[in-house]
Amino acid sequence: MRFNGVVLSAILLVSLSLSSYSLKAATLKVGMVTDVGGVNDQSFNQSAWEGLQKTKKDLGIKISYQESKQDADYPANLETLYDAKNDLIWGIGFKMADAILLAAKQNPKQKYAIIDYSYGNKTPPNVLGVMFKAEEGAFLSGYLASKMSKTGSVGFIGGMSVPIIHSFQYGFKAGALYANKKIKFNEQYAESFTDAAKGKAIANQMIGKGSDVIFHAAGAVGDGVIEAVKEKNKMAVGVDRDQNYLAPNNVITSSMKRIDNAIYNVVNDLGKGTFKGGTTIEYGLKDGAVDVAPTTSKMVPSVLMEDISKLKKSIVEGKLKIPATSSAFATFVKSLK
């Protein structure tokens, strides 16, 4: 037995040194672990994978992904990518926060990055958090919603009352008020990210109260919201990605998170040796990481599109600060008067 052990460890040593040798010779390797949506979820994960594919095309990065079928798969998938000697491992979505933290502590030399999560000042030195200034994108869609509304009333439907959703909510409201100081709001939380029937019921109710443009930041609840708008022939604003395909005549714009661009930026930094482990990056309009959907110009008159590019400019230049919290929003409202 002892002999076997010696042989095994010798083989192990040889293979280890061989693989570290090949690592030096090869180009950068980056892998990602999807959350439970899978790589073709037409949402976060797909956008992330598109970002990686762009790094392959432009920068010649070697890329791969591991799909998670359930939350319990995260640690194993992270381990697989670690064993495959990746230079950087991505976790897509805040659900993976615990798994990434654990893996980062176990493998302190391995670089990790996570989308939509910040460990604050407890970020391990080998982890990068990537957050989005969702309020900047939501501001633009709020502006459009307000201008497009014929009834002077817009609606907001949130999934749950958490900071990420607040940034959508207050950004949207700020944009709507910026466009029209007299705009009225209907706001409601579904307390779910999956209950499409509830989304439809809330949207129907808001339409009954006179809102003709409804913005949702509520995941799959939004399927119901968009369905209600489609049936009543009103307008909706999509979230996270371009949701115009769900109702081509009714979804006027979408408040997008460009995860692909964020991932591309970080991998590019890694190649240049400026990977900022131990911190959280906040990407916004100026990084091209949040935006209104490309299909917006299909539904929105070109005059408004010009407004949007002017607004973008002032946000990027820092002349216009967009509120992401209730208190910042209150200050913003005062500044309008």
Next chain:
Amino acid sequence: MNDLIIIFTTTLMYSTPLIFVSLGGVMSEKSGIINIGLEGMMTLGAFVASWIALTTGNPWLGFLSGGFAGLLLASLHALASIYWGANQVVSGMAMNFLGGGISIFLCRIFFEGASMTPPLDLALKIPLIFNQYATVYLSFITTLIIWFIFKFTKLGLRIISAGEHPKAAISAGVKVNFYRTFGVLASGFLAGLGGGSLSIVIVSNFRPTLISGQGFIALAALIFGKWNPVGSMLACLFFGFSQALVVYIGGLENVQISSQLLSALPYVLTLVVLVSFMGKSTAPSALGQ
């Protein structure tokens, strides 16, 4: 008046899928077979309904196919629990995993790797009758049919006998396994219809999270309704009504209740009614054996 209409419409919208699935539960459990796999059958039904409606352009065909998909999955449950003597709870749980898994697997094959189906055109949806989708009326009609079967037909009596005293039924010459199989298959069919009444009626696309818990709520409604088709339907309507209340109260401007607390209302109301107004709920005596 407008408020009342909205509450009424929301109640009906919410309850319809639950009623179909709950009736499915009645069919299976009356025959003596526990079916906690309703959720999985519902999920598969939701996917297949959406898929067939999209490819054939006929929502009714999609709706029916959803039912048959649920039936196919239920046939596995019937095989395992009636003929191979598997534990019915374990087999039912397996159906939940299978239903979800097969749906996503098929979805990826037929929709270029995507885990959700593209949306159905408005013109291709099931028609509205008096401002409500036709499936709403169908769910009531189905309740009546099943009530009639159990109340007035030989078939109903034999299903009940299989669930209450299978041994006595066998000695009286009733083919217990046949009626149990019938019950389980019918339950899969109805659960599939329930899934379809969500994926192509309430919304117009399937995604894996579309069915998240409705099957279990329908199962609770079945117990709440004392294993009786009309009772189960009323329980589903009650649950739908309390959801409608949540949506209504949450939309009032001058009432400030935390939306987290509010969203617990349907479950609290159900508990209160269950404890205070309902008598003992007795399962068929041979259930699970």
